Amino acid sequence: DAGITQSPRHKVTETGTPVTLRCHQTENHRYMYWYRQDPGHGLRLIHYSYGVKDTDKGEVSDGYSVSRSKTEDFLLTLESATSSQTSVYFCATGQGGRGTYNEQFFGPGTRLTVL
């Protein structure tokens, strides 16, 4: 499995505060993703990156921003957290193209609670 770590693993914060979640990978994968998972919704894509400084929005990107200044790190920022952003956040990475399965490898998740 790809070496993917997420930090923090658990966080409780208050409405209106900024929050940054970090995803770190050691596999030199080009692609990185942030998904959120809520009961009854499965996983939904927030943002993704297809290279350093190259990012794009996903299905549920409102209220979130991302940055990728180096291959191994992908940061997800909630500028002003709201209770609707209480969720479990998963980071994923992947290679792409010839010789790969294009599969994605998922991190352990971050459980965020916004009070």
Added chain:
Amino acid sequence: DAKTTQPPSMDCAEGRAANLPCNHSTISGNEYVYWYRQIHSQGPQYIIHGLKNNETNEMASLIITEDRKSSTLILPHATLRDTAVYYCIVRVGGLSGNTPLVFGKGTRLSVIA
């Protein structure tokens, strides 16, 4: 929205084959069928994928119908550790790069002793 339809839940006796169906009637010619599973609250795990031929690996087999409108994931000898939510996902693959996954609600498989 997800392009696949799966039953919400299934049971399987331990040691028996688990057959998980998936309908993807609007699949395009350049789209692959991928299967992932999520055990309890862990991150999803890749199982297998295919384009049009049947595929087998150490975890499972994937049977895709000739018209590619449906498929079945087969766990040949289910164990209690196979209890999980299984997601069938259709996406562009091959040289198109690592595109985002669109998850539906999946099938919750319960393996019973």
